[in-house]
Amino acid sequence: MNTNSNTYTIVYATVVVIIVAVLLALVSQVLGPRQQANVQLDQQKQILGALKQDISACNDPAALYFSLVKDTLDVNGHPVYVAVIDDEPKFVLKLKGAGLWGGIGGYLALDKDLNTIYGANFNHESETPGLGALIVELPFRQQFEGKHIRNAEGQVVSVAVLKAGTQAEGQEQVDALSGATITSTGVSDMLRTNLAEYADFLNVKRCCGHCSGKCGHHHDGEEGHHHEGCCGHHHEGEPCHHHDAQEITNE
Amino acid sequence: MALSQKTKETLLGPLNANNPVVVQVLGICSALAVTVQLKPALVMGVAVTIIVAMSNVIISLLRNTIPMRIRIIVQLVVVAALVTLVSEVLKAFAYDVAMQLSVYIGLIITNCILMGRLEAFAMTNKVWDSFLDGLGNGLGYAAILIIVAFFRELFGAGTLLGFRVIPESWYVANGGFYENCGMMMMPAMALIIVGGIIWAHRAINKEEK
Numbered sequence: 001m002n003t004n005s006n007t008y009t010i011v012y013a014t015v016v017v018i019i020v021a022v023l024l025a026l027v028s029q030v031l032g033p034r035q036q037a038n039v040q041l042d043q044q045k046q047i048l049g050a051l052k053q054d055i056s057a058c059n060d061p062a063a064l065y066f067s068l069v070k071d072t073l074d075v076n077g078h079p080v081y082v083a084v085i086d087d088e089p090k091f092v093l094k095l096k097g098a099g100l101w102g103g104i105g106g107y108l109a110l111d112k113d114l115n116t117i118y119g120a121n122f123n124h125e126s127e128t129p130g131l132g133a134l135i136v137e138l139p140f141r142q143q144f145e146g147k148h149i150r151n152a153e154g155q156v157v158s159v160a161v162l163k164a165g166t167q168a169e170g171q172e173q174v175d176a177l178s179g180a181t182i183t184s185t186g187v188s189d190m191l192r193t194n195l196a197e198y199a200d201f202l203n204v205k206r207c208c209g210h211c212s213g214k215c216g217h218h219h220d221g222e223e224g225h226h227h228e229g230c231c232g233h234h235h236e237g238e239p240c241h242h243h244d245a246q247e248i249t250n251e
Numbered sequence: 252m253a254l255s256q257k258t259k260e261t262l263l264g265p266l267n268a269n270n271p272v273v274v275q276v277l278g279i280c281s282a283l284a285v286t287v288q289l290k291p292a293l294v295m296g297v298a299v300t301i302i303v304a305m306s307n308v309i310i311s312l313l314r315n316t317i318p319m320r321i322r323i324i325v326q327l328v329v330v331a332a333l334v335t336l337v338s339e340v341l342k343a344f345a346y347d348v349a350m351q352l353s354v355y356i357g358l359i360i361t362n363c364i365l366m367g368r369l370e371a372f373a374m375t376n377k378v379w380d381s382f383l384d385g386l387g388n389g390l391g392y393a394a395i396l397i398i399v400a401f402f403r404e405l406f407g408a409g410t411l412l413g414f415r416v417i418p419e420s421w422y423v424a425n426g427g428f429y430e431n432c433g434m435m436m437m438p439a440m441a442l443i444i445v446g447g448i449i450w451a452h453r454a455i456n457k458e459e460k
Contacts, residue, residue, distance in 0.1 A: 009318040016325055020332040027336055031343040038346035126354070131436070179433075 044069075047092050049121035050107035051083055052145075075201040078194075083109070090118050093198050097190025100182040102126040104135065104190060110149070114202050117159070120144040122187065132183030143174035149195060156202050158195045161188035261380055265387035268456065272395040273449045277363040282396055283441040284355055289412045291351045292400030294341075296393025298356065300386060302333045303365055307385035309333075310373040317374075326369045327360070334359045364392055399444045407435030 002008060044065040048055050051068060055061045069092075073080040081092040091114065095106040102125035109118040122135040134140055144159060151157045151170050160168040161184045164175045176184030195202065271277045278299075285295045309329050310317075317325050338356045341349035349356065359365070368388050373381040404410055409417035409431055421429040434440045 003316060003318050004320065009321055012316070012318055013321055013324070016328055020328055024332060024335055024339075027339050031339050034343040035339070035346075038342065042346060042350075128436070131433075 046121050046123060047081055047083075047107050049141075050092050050109040050119045051085060051090060052109075052119040073201070075198055078197055078201075080198070080201055081107075085118075088112060091201075093194065093201075095122075095190050095194045097186050097193065099124050099127045099135075099186040100132055100180070101128070104183070104186055106135075106187075106190070108144075108191070108194075115148050115150045115154075117144045117147045117149065124183070127183050128180065131177065132180040134177050134180065135183060135187055140174075140177060147172045147174065149191075156195050156199065158188075158192040161185070161191075258380075258383060262383040262387045265384070265391035266394060267391075267452075270391045270395065270452070271364045271367070271388050272392055272445065273452045275364075275367065276449075277367055278392055279442075279445065281355055281358060281362055282392075282399060282445060283438040285352060286396055286400040286403050286441050287407065287436060288351075288404045288410075289397065289400045291348060291355075292396040293393075294345070294348045295352060295355065296389070296396045298337050298341075299359055299362065299364065299392055300389025302330065302337060302359055303368055303389040303392075304382055304385035305333055306330050306365060307368055307373040307381040308378055310369050311376060311378045311381035314374050322374065323366075323370075326366060330365050330369070331360050364388055395445070395448060398448060399441055402444055403435045403441060406432045407440075 003012075041062060045055050045061050047069065048058075048061060048065055053064060053068070055064070058064050068085060069081050069083045071082040073082060079094050081094075083090045083092060089112045090109045091112075092107050092109045095108055097104050104122060104124045104127065106120060106122035108120050110116065111118050120141050122141060124133060124135060127133045127135065147159045149156055149158055149172075157171040160171050160173040161176050162168055162173045163181075163184075167173075176188075265271055269275070272279065272282055281295065281299075285291045306326070306329050310326055313325070334357065337359075338349065341352070341356065368385060372384045376384070401411070404412075405416060409415060409422075409429075417429060419425055421427040423430050432440075
């Protein structure tokens with residue numbers, strides 16, 4: 001057979017491509033659920049990291065995740081994970097930004113006052129190992145704990161990541177990583193822009209901070225009364241309620 | 252199992268005398284990129300070995316049917332399919348490693364070692380020989396990756412495969428005298444180490460002759 005004829009070449013190419021396409025489609029179908037599970041588990045581990053849970057010694061991070069994270073809210077397409085740790089609600093916000101070489105992301109856990117940072121966790125696609133990649137390490141992440149994302153007037157101003165020795169104006173700050181200026185700036189920008197996108201959540205919640213973490217649950221003695229504001233919805237025309245902490249029961 | 256002289260040559264040649272990295276100077280780019288730590292280097296070495304061996308076998312099987320004018324394209328399709336397979340399998344069974352290797356798994360497609368072996372060997376040799384040639388070249392590549400990664404992880408982070416080798420108490424931060432070499436983390440240092448290996452390799456082989 002003449003393997004150099006045009007017809008042969010075209011038929012050969014077609015057959016090869018079809019075989020390969022079918023094979024890859026098949027593999028993708030078979031492995032898809034497993035890959036999805038991995039992606040989800042990875043996300044759960046990162047959220048646990050933001051909640052300051054040590055998962056290195058944990059055999060079943062998924063079980064730990066479900067024991068802590070009670071609910072997921074949706075704020076204009078951005079997720080808020082509601083966790084309860086030591087009977088205190090924590091809100092985990094998802095962050096997404098850009099580093100030097102590729103995307104960076106992370107999770108920021110806030111206390112129920114929606115001001116104090118409980119914990120932070122960061123990830124990156126391809127930052128320089130030993131420099132920008134250090135954002136995933138504890139020493140950098142722990143700097144954020146206890147910082148406040150609001151200024152004295154209660155406006156959300158984020159936390160700045162700055163070179164040691166420089167002073168942020170009107171907001172709290174943590175030290176940048178030396179040798180990784182662009183990645184550090186990326187983290188700073190990511191916090192600022194993402195917190196702005198959560199404005200609806202952060203500002204509505206502020207007037208109803210006390211029912212935090214009790215979404216969908218009823219307060220004792222208030223049968224049938226849902227606090228919609230707790231679930232990321234606006235109180236329509238209603239004045240803000242202030243509930244005493246004592247009213248909240250742990251269910 | 253006694254190996255014939257030719258078989259031995261095909262399988263073991265690429266490990267030393269005809270090493271794809273230090274003698275043919277192929278696949279340098281990925282050798283610099285994935286050798287910051289030992290684990291990704293190991294996985295990369297294994298992945299490339301599997302892919303070179305398998306694609307050598309497939310191309311060798313097809314060698315008499317492949318139209319000459321599109322042979323490079325056919326080779327690429329075979330390699331790309333195998334690389335995608337490996338990438339999918341890693342994402343399903345070794346997610347952390349897949350994330351660490353990120354784009355470099357995909358870039359195996361452009362690894363010169365693959366196309367080099369397919370063109371130079373598999374297109375003109377029998378299936379078994381091609382398999383051995385692929386295995387040899389993959390292992391030769393893996394060996395260099397592992398040596399480079401060993402030095403980079405040891406001196407760059409004080410660990411090997413994630414386990415601490417240089418005690419914490421030695422570090423300046425803990426009142427010691429030792430500090431990690433930040434340079435080891437940079438790709439430039441990998442090139443210098445590869446250069447060092449080539450130097451040592453040439454010096455030793457010269458003595459043998």
